[in-house]
Amino acid sequence: KAGVTQTPRYLIKTRGQQVTLxxxxxxxxxxxxxxxxxxxxxxxxxxxxxSETQRNKGNFPGRFSGRQFSNSRSExxxxxxxxxxxxxxxxxxxxxxxxxxxxxxxxxxxxxx
Amino acid sequence: xxxxxxxxFLSVREGDSSVINCTYTDSSSTYxxxxxxxxxxxxxxxxxxxxxxxxxxxxxxxxLLNKKDKHLSLRIADxxxxxxxxxxxxxxxPALIFGKGTTLSVSS
Numbered sequence: 001k002a003g004v005t006q007t008p009r010y011l012i013k014t015r016g017q018q019v020t021l022x023x024x025x026x027x028x029x030x031x032x033x034x035x036x037x038x039x040x041x042x043x044x045x046x047x048x049x050x051s052e053t054q055r056n057k058g059n060f061p062g063r064f065s066g067r068q069f070s071n072s073r074s075e076x077x078x079x080x081x082x083x084x085x086x087x088x089x090x091x092x093x094x095x096x097x098x099x100x101x102x103x104x105x106x107x108x109x110x111x112x113x
Numbered sequence: 114x115x116x117x118x119x120x121x122f123l124s125v126r127e128g129d130s131s132v133i134n135c136t137y138t139d140s141s142s143t144y145x146x147x148x149x150x151x152x153x154x155x156x157x158x159x160x161x162x163x164x165x166x167x168x169x170x171x172x173x174x175x176x177l178l179n180k181k182d183k184h185l186s187l188r189i190a191d192x193x194x195x196x197x198x199x200x201x202x203x204x205x206x207p208a209l210i211f212g213k214g215t216t217l218s219v220s221s
Contacts, residue, residue, distance in 0.1 A: 004155075033208065043156075043201065043211040056208050090155055098207055101146070104155035 025093030135202035
């Protein structure tokens, strides 16, 4: 079974631009969660989608948004990029039950110049 | 709010045991997790423990849970150079709340 796939692997953007990251979950998984990883703040939860609906949300500004499609693939979008948005963005999938194990992708490394 | 604390670094010699410690705050967490991250990679689930258990063993890995003190530890027996990585503990709330990670360095 293929693992969680994130594209692209690396991205370089400039301040003020927007960016879209993609995540394909493990086949059969219906929940997709997104995390931001930075050296200073560590791993922080962005949001979780289940059956195309946002089920849980972390404490990030509205510039960070996401969506999930009927095939469970998910995208996250960051608008008006800031230097501080430079991070590794990790996607994780699960079947969607409470307290389930999450399986992570390799991440998208975003650099904002 | 919830917070998960870990020591930042641990250095051991190959063949020794490694013990990585973690404290958490949310006593309602049903599961507690240990993840491993190698350079340039995502997080790999190593093991987890149900909150009503005291100990769980999985090959070279032993997880100990002290619910009274909200203390979780991961012991790696016969540590190998391939175990060098960052180890994260996490509690579920229900989203995972991670510690800052412990960098394990194994020297030969």
